Amino acid sequence: MNPFAIAAKGKGFKNALARARVITARYGLTSHKMDNILERFARLLQTYNASATFPITAVALRRNSATIQKLAQQGIEFAIHGYTHIDHSRLTAEEQVARLNQAIAAFETSQVSFRGFRCPYLRWNEGTLTALRYHRFLYDSSQGLTWNVLNGYDTPAYQRVINFYGAREASSYPALPSFQDGLVRIPYCLPDDEGLIDRLQLASMKAQSEIWLNILEQTYKLGELFTLGLHPERIDLLKEPLAATLAQARSLSPAVWVARLDEIATWWLERTETKLTITPSTHPDQFEVRVDGAKSVTVLARNLEVAGPTRPWFDQYDQVMSKTFTIAATQRPVIGISPQSAKALVDFLRQQGYLIEISKDSHNYPLYLHHPEFKPEDERPLLGKIENGSWPLLRLGRWPNGARSALCVTGDIDALTLWDYGLRTLNK
Numbered sequence: 001m002n003p004f005a006i007a008a009k010g011k012g013f014k015n016a017l018a019r020a021r022v023i024t025a026r027y028g029l030t031s032h033k034m035d036n037i038l039e040r041f042a043r044l045l046q047t048y049n050a051s052a053t054f055p056i057t058a059v060a061l062r063r064n065s066a067t068i069q070k071l072a073q074q075g076i077e078f079a080i081h082g083y084t085h086i087d088h089s090r091l092t093a094e095e096q097v098a099r100l101n102q103a104i105a106a107f108e109t110s111q112v113s114f115r116g117f118r119c120p121y122l123r124w125n126e127g128t129l130t131a132l133r134y135h136r137f138l139y140d141s142s143q144g145l146t147w148n149v150l151n152g153y154d155t156p157a158y159q160r161v162i163n164f165y166g167a168r169e170a171s172s173y174p175a176l177p178s179f180q181d182g183l184v185r186i187p188y189c190l191p192d193d194e195g196l197i198d199r200l201q202l203a204s205m206k207a208q209s210e211i212w213l214n215i216l217e218q219t220y221k222l223g224e225l226f227t228l229g230l231h232p233e234r235i236d237l238l239k240e241p242l243a244a245t246l247a248q249a250r251s252l253s254p255a256v257w258v259a260r261l262d263e264i265a266t267w268w269l270e271r272t273e274t275k276l277t278i279t280p281s282t283h284p285d286q287f288e289v290r291v292d293g294a295k296s297v298t299v300l301a302r303n304l305e306v307a308g309p310t311r312p313w314f315d316q317y318d319q320v321m322s323k324t325f326t327i328a329a330t331q332r333p334v335i336g337i338s339p340q341s342a343k344a345l346v347d348f349l350r351q352q353g354y355l356i357e358i359s360k361d362s363h364n365y366p367l368y369l370h371h372p373e374f375k376p377e378d379e380r381p382l383l384g385k386i387e388n389g390s391w392p393l394l395r396l397g398r399w400p401n402g403a404r405s406a407l408c409v410t411g412d413i414d415a416l417t418l419w420d421y422g423l424r425t426l427n428k
Contacts, residue, residue, distance in 0.1 A: 034233070035067055041235045042074055045409065048246035053261040054232065055081035055118040055141075056413040058106035065110035072112055077260040079116040079141070080107065085414040088119045093127030100135050115262045118142050118412065122165040122188060132183055139184040139265035141227060141410070145170050146190040149214040150200070153207065158199035162190065174379055175224040176398070177268040179351060184265040188410070189215055192229030193238050209241040216245055220252060220405040223398055225264065232411045242409070249407050254314050257403035264408055267400055268351070270294055274396060276355055278332060285330050289394065291323040298397030299323070303390060304333055314404050316390065332357065333394040335386070336365030345374035353396035354386070366391035
């Protein structure tokens with residue numbers, strides 16, 4: 001019996017039928033066609049030497065495991081998008097642990113590896129994070145972050161969905177990973193494909209491209225992360241904006257690091273393990289520097305005389321090309337932190353790659369911070385203060401191999417066939 005016949009026995013029939021008609025009319029969705037759609041998506045990514053992360057519901061994976069295994073072998077990452085496509089913000093932590101148990105079992109049975117999670121509808125609660133930590137996920141990418149890039153295209157429908165997602169404003173919160181109690185949180189940038197097509201109703205590929213290119217421009221300028229969202233079934237509608245974004249990213253120097261979510265989360269942890277030692281030299285007003293960590297770590301110097309190989313990087317920074325070098329400075333070129341400052345401040349600065357020292361002596365540092373309280377809302381203003389300054393500063397770059405910013409292409413999959421779409425309406 002097909003899912004719509006099943007739905008006819010209950011209240012879900014009208015919604016299932018309406019959803020099926022929309023999907024059939026727009027995409028002519030069949031299992032064979034969805035396979036082709038996913039292949040076209042993968043080929044476009046390969047054109048730009050890029051991969052992607054596709055969060056997928058466990059039930060859709062279980063019904064289409066052969067297709068997903070094939071894409072995974074091509075380098076596509078798959079993350080868990082729930083067991084079924086339901087609102088996790090309405091579930092308790094215990095309920096979410098149980099549903100993750102089901103999802104994990106489906107992934108393991110299908111022999112598809114996973115390391116991360118994204119909530120359906122981008123809706124989560126603290127119980128979501130508790131459940132992910134319980135199951136030792138590497139990352140979560142459920143927090144929406146909306147960019148001021150609409151250029152007059154805004155609509156009430158778009159604002160309603162932004163509120164529904166619980167999205168934050170990128171003007172107030174950095175578009176950066178954050179390691180919190182064993183879990184890397186990675187924001188999801190908006191507008192995504194659904195915003196462009198369904199909520200803003202942009203038919204012009206030029207307008208669509210301008211919005212994503214604007215987000216790329218802003219994240220590049222800030223040195224942050226553009227987590228782009230494009231449901232695979234819309235690849236034919238938005239292939240030009242995606243191609244334009246990837247082409248622009250590949251043209252920039254310093255580079256944009258194009259990576260999957262698992263690679264970004266892994267790097268964020270790996271970079272924080274880098275140790276940078278600064279010791280006074282035998283010569284006055286000089287320091288010896290030694291960097292111990294990943295080969296790909298980026299060492300940056302601002303307004304410092306470096307005895308060692310360097311090259312211009314971005315804005316006021318030079319990239320230091322050696323892991324041992326000498327700098328000339330009258331003060332220690334790192335950020336001083338008062339002992340009374342909040343641990344959240346220390347953790348945040350370290351994750352950004354800033355070198356800090358906790359000290360009572362403010363005179364040793366060109367920048368000295370005293371923040372007994374430090375909230376997420378304080379992060380963006382502090383980054384602006386540091387990056388817009390001109391005092392000597394030595395730091396680690398956020399991204400590997402000298403990259404200025406990062407880009408991750410993602411695409412949620414909650415159905416691969418018309419059957420999947422019908423069953424999704426019934427939460428099956």
